[in-house]
Structures are given as C-alpha cells and as structure tokens.
Amino acid sequence: MPDITIWGINVIETSFRWLHAMMVAGWLLFDFLVYWLHFDVKNPKVPLEARLERAKIMHGIDRIVAYIFILTLPVGIILCYYTDNLLFSSAWLTWKHFLYAVIVIDGLCLIPISGTAVRNLKAIKNGAENVDELNHQIKHHMNIAMPAVFVVWALVIAISILTLLNLKQPEDQEYFFRDASMVTVAEQNRS
Amino acid sequence: MFVVYLLWVTFVAGGLFVGIAAILFMQDNGFSIAVALNALCYLGIALYGLPKLYKFVFKRG
Numbered sequence: 001m002p003d004i005t006i007w008g009i010n011v012i013e014t015s016f017r018w019l020h021a022m023m024v025a026g027w028l029l030f031d032f033l034v035y036w037l038h039f040d041v042k043n044p045k046v047p048l049e050a051r052l053e054r055a056k057i058m059h060g061i062d063r064i065v066a067y068i069f070i071l072t073l074p075v076g077i078i079l080c081y082y083t084d085n086l087l088f089s090s091a092w093l094t095w096k097h098f099l100y101a102v103i104v105i106d107g108l109c110l111i112p113i114s115g116t117a118v119r120n121l122k123a124i125k126n127g128a129e130n131v132d133e134l135n136h137q138i139k140h141h142m143n144i145a146m147p148a149v150f151v152v153w154a155l156v157i158a159i160s161i162l163t164l165l166n167l168k169q170p171e172d173q174e175y176f177f178r179d180a181s182m183v184t185v186a187e188q189n190r191s
Numbered sequence: 192m193f194v195v196y197l198l199w200v201t202f203v204a205g206g207l208f209v210g211i212a213a214i215l216f217m218q219d220n221g222f223s224i225a226v227a228l229n230a231l232c233y234l235g236i237a238l239y240g241l242p243k244l245y246k247f248v249f250k251r252g
Contacts, residue, residue: 063194070198073205087209088216094225097209101232104202108239111198 016079023075027068028156030061035149037061041117042139048125055117062114069107073100092166096159103155106148113141199244206237 004011037058040046076097080087088094120134128134168175213230217223 066194066198070194070201073201073209077205077208086216087212088223088226088229091225094223094229098225098228098232101209101229101236104236105232108202108236 013082016082020075020079023068023072024160030065033061034058038142042142044135052121055121059118092162096162099155099159103152106151110145110148113145116141199240203237203240203244206233210234
C-alpha cells in the first residue's frame with residue numbers, strides 16, 4: 001500500500017479514517033433532517049405546495065443518505081485492508097460488521113416505500129380524485145418506516161461507540177478512550 | 192436510477208466479498224458464532240440482491 005507521510009501523519013490512512021467517521025456523522029445528521037421534514041409532509045392540514053416542496057427536499061436529502069449508506073461498506077473494507085486489519089481479525093470488528101449487515105437488511109425493508117410522498121403529492125396536485133386515500137398512504141408508509149429508522153439510528157450509534165472504545169493511535173497502537181493497563185489486566189484475568 | 196444500480200452492485204459485490212471472507216476465515220480458524228452470523232447475513236444480502244440486480248441490468252423497460 002502507498003504511504004504519503006506529511007509531518008509524521010500518514011495522509012491516506014488518516015483521510016480514510018476521517019472520511020469513514022464523517023460519513024457516519026453525515027448519515028445521522030441527514031437522516032435526522034429527513035425525520036424532521038416528514039412531519040409536515042404527512043400532515044394534510046399543511047398547504048399542498050409547502051408539503052410538495054418539503055417532500056422534494058426530503059427526497060433529495062434521502063438520496064445523500066442513500067449514497068452514504070451504500071458507500072460506507074466499501075470505504076470500511078478499504079480501511080480494514082489499508083490498516084492491516086483483516087475483516088474478522090478482532091471480536092469488536094466482527095460484531096461491527098454484523099451490526100452493519102443488520103442495518104443493510106433494515107434499509108432494504110425501507111426501499112419499497114421510499115418515494116411515496118413525492119409521487120402521491122404530485123398526483124394530488126395534478127387533480128387526482130382519491131385525495132384522502134393518497135394522503136392516508138403517505139401517512140401509513142411514513143409511520144411503518146419509523147421503527148426501521150429508529151433501529152438504524154440505534155445501531156449506527158452502537159457501532160460508533162463500539163468503534164470509539166476500540167480506536168487506537170496508529171503510531172504506538174495505544175487506545176484513545178480506554179486505559180491500556182486496564183485492558184491488559186482484563187485480558188490476563190480472562191486467560 | 193444511478194443510485195439504484197450503485198446500491199445493488201455494492202451490496203451484491205460487498206455481500207459476496209464479506210460473506211465468502213467469513214467462510215474462509217472460519218475454515219482457517221474454526222467456527223465462531225459472530226463470524227457465522229456475518230456469513231449468513233452478507234451472503235443473504237447478496238443472494239437477495241442478485242435477482243434485483245439482474246432485473247435492473249437486463250430487464251429494464
């Protein structure tokens with residue numbers, strides 16, 4: 001693997017680490033924006049133009065979330081190999097990959113109902129007769145998506161905590177947020 | 192549409208890669224429940240995505 005070191009910092013490795021961390025932070029932030037916007041989109045009392053505008057913004061942000069969600073896997077795999085950590089070389093990394101797999105399965109359940117709001121609101125604007133039915137479908141789809149969204153948030157936060165607790169400085173391989181001597185004592189107790 | 196292609200290509204390729212890596216890891220290091228769960232989930236994702244990807248690539252329109 002190529003190494004570009006500036007002021008003692010491996011630029012490629014550090015960039016990938018930051019990219020990986022920023023992707024997860026962006027994922028949570030943008031997902032929260034979508035959650036915040038959905039209240040007005042599913043509310044039939046809000047004017048149609050405002051709902052449609054918010055639905056389009058929501059759909060656009062959701063696309064960014066989708067890109068982050070998809071690209072987290074290849075970026076994570078590249079980071080594993082770049083930092084000389086095989087995919088299942090440690091217990092925490094193995095469980096992290098498993099939690100990500102659960103997020104993917106959860107996300108795949110959300111795909112069939114994405115885009116309902118924009119589609120139905122455009123139909124209402126174009127003079128569809130079954131307005132109540134279309135509004136009900138928007139609300140229903142958004143409400144059934146909520147548990148899956150909360151599961152994604154919980155798992156992303158759990159993965160982030162798991163990663164932070166096992167984060168090491170590349171130079172001397174010391175934990176950032178754990179006392180190394182305590183870890184050694186715990187390992188000795190186990191053996 | 193690009194995002195849909197990217198989604199299925201990444202999850203089919205990534206699922207196969209991680210799933211097969213998990214099986215190979217268990218072959219060398221013995222059975223582990225966490226690695227087995229990884230193999231099951233990632234290969235499941237790849238198998239679920241394969242017909243979807245095929246449909247998008249060959250049966251559009």
